[in-house]
Amino acid sequence: MEKTHSYRPLCLSLYLNYFVHGIGVIILAQNMDALAARWGSIADVAWVISMLGIGRLIVLFVSGKLSDKYGRKPFVVLGMITYISFFVGILLSPTSTVACIFGILAGIANSFLDAGTYPALIESYPESASTATVLLKAFISAGQFLLPLFVGFLVASNEWYGWSFIVAAVILAVNIPVMLKMSFPSMNPAQEAKDEGKDAAAAAWIPKSKWYLEGICFVIYGYISQATFYLISQWLTKYGVAVAQMPDMAARSLMSYYSVGSLACVFFTAFITKKGVRPITLLVVYTLISTLSISALYFMPSASLAPVLSFVVGFSAAGGVMQLGLVMMTEMFPKGKGTMTGIFYTTGSIASFTIPVITGYMADSGINSIMGLDAAIALAGFIIAVLIYIRYNSVMKERPAA
Template identity: 50%
Template sequence: MKNKYVPTSVSLYINYLIIGMAILILPQNMDVLAKQWHTNIAGVSVVIAAVGIGRLVVSLVSGILSDKLGRKPFAVLGAATYITFFVGILLSHSLTMAVVFGVLAGIANSFLDAATYPALMEMYPQHKSAANVVIKAFVSAGQFLLPLLISLIVMNKLWYGWSFVTCAVILILNVVFLLGFSRFPKRQATPAAAATTATVQPQTSKGNVWIDGALFALFGFLSQGIFLLVSTWLTKYGETVIKMGDVSARALVSYYSVGSITCVLLTIYLSHRGVQDVQFLLVYTLMSFLSLLVMYLFPIAWLCAIMSFLVGFSAAGGVMQIGLTIMATFFPNGKGTVTGVSQTAASISGFVVPLFGAALSANIANIILLDVGMALACFVVAALIVYRYHRLFKTAGKPVKTKTTATLSKM
């Protein structure tokens, strides 16, 4: 708790608690929103895809500007834009209006990514991977809490919009804190000051922008698509394919979220024990593929509950954040720009993959099969990244150990 940036980092993490809720808030309210917008489930999927458009439009630019202008403006702007999304969805009565606010959600997400990932790496320079993986814990906590909140709303026959209002109110309070009380690392530091401030000195880039850049971009695309598909359609898969009841089907997302949180805690612990980021990358992507494959081949309620946990553990437990941290190792200068490149690829996925999901929505099982294929491709890309890492980062014939985690338990 000696780190002076702990209150600010907690505030940044709270933003991602709400992002976790935002990821699920549209699919969890598909039926009522489809009626409100005079459309169908496929139409709601178009709004979900619009989030990807918003991210794509500003991801790279916001990352570059974050390097130039600082992290705080984008943290505030991102949270404020998300407030507009939550309020706007409630006020939308046509698919067109909903798409506009969906785009704003994507823009908000990009602003927060451009601020948060670099800021956390600067606040905790010795534990960059842990700091970024904890983001996923808060996203997963949001994904765990939202289905419970919506189940309570449904059981008590309350207005569906209370879930949106709750998210907006939390963000309003967070914006007030960010504006008035937050502290961010300075963008420049002398070598003497670097020991006491959370800034990082320029380092030599070892990555090949075309080879490694393409691999990380592809990894960002695939890892985003995998967890987006399963988190969006898992409830519907439980209802239509496994034939589960409404509450039981929603519980699959909660199991998925618990798996994600468990993975974050285990990753922090194992990193403290000396396990490298690249080892996580390979194991988690393989586990993701196998879990989704079992879920597709054996649509049995109890088995899919276990697989939901394992998919959340492996596909949504911080693997994308670990990939981003490794990318920053390949290209250590301009962390905001690196984040922008990765998130641009993820944004393309956020736009394209939900459209594929909508096209396959007549048979939800085919959506899970698509996810299986993407998980296999992601494992292959991860294997190539690991190969490149061991080839480029060697000292005395051995891979350099990246000092990643651990003491984020202090947060």
């Protein structure tokens, strides 16, 4: 086990990228009013946000396969450079049409990061892959917690909104030379186990999973889990103002409650998995809780309940449940972790594209209708999670002891 300790600096550098990614996911929505004034309307901003999904969709599957072939590091560094281009490019975009190009770049950057980062973390800590990948959510949540507070401060101080973009770009620029010095783990689990004195045969065992059954379930779950929390992250502030009748700063703070919930779930998950609770069980439980909490937001809009429910939604829907799904998928389909990452998150990128477009049109009929849509999506996710639970237990019971 001592060998894996050398990967801690690498993991910290990878996690820092996802702190910035947490900012990148919501930075357009958090600056929606300023960008709408610049580009024309809120619908224009929503369209640019949807381009992130297009960018992910364009390259994610291919980058995942290439990551299996050429290694993880090149794609992590490419993601960092491309993300910097997005943050700077949005500030230089005079129209939403131009901004769409940089929105696509943000999606591409996210794809590059995912293709290199998730497999690298799983390969760094194969025996605690769920914890290693879920910790990404801690850094994503930290970014999503701090950004609304920073943007709120800029608004209250009448400062330029662009500082939020500049800070994110600078963090990545500083991290690039650090990342270039890092060494990555072997992509061969059997060889890695042999080097550490473990059972190579157990590490090399291949489950008899069926793509048309378990694979399809994971593909659908990838879409649903992304859609569930992505919708919330983009519209929770607007929900607070328009539906829960909250003041602007209080509505913005809902994203902070949401992010705190997400962060709390990360550490809770890390703790109870070490106590023996299986990640596949958490997948079902968290999806059920998110269904109930989002439904409560829809049926019981309230300024007093909204912060509590935002915390619970963040805990259950954005606290790492998608990462748990990916880890389960790579366990059931262990050949080509980059490829599996690409497939799983490609469906998520479709959600990132379709959800802003759908909700942008739905906003005219009332923000609460968007929350109703999210509740329905979460319910479908719970049903799929139960199917995955059943099939996972059936297939993985034949796994040899390490």
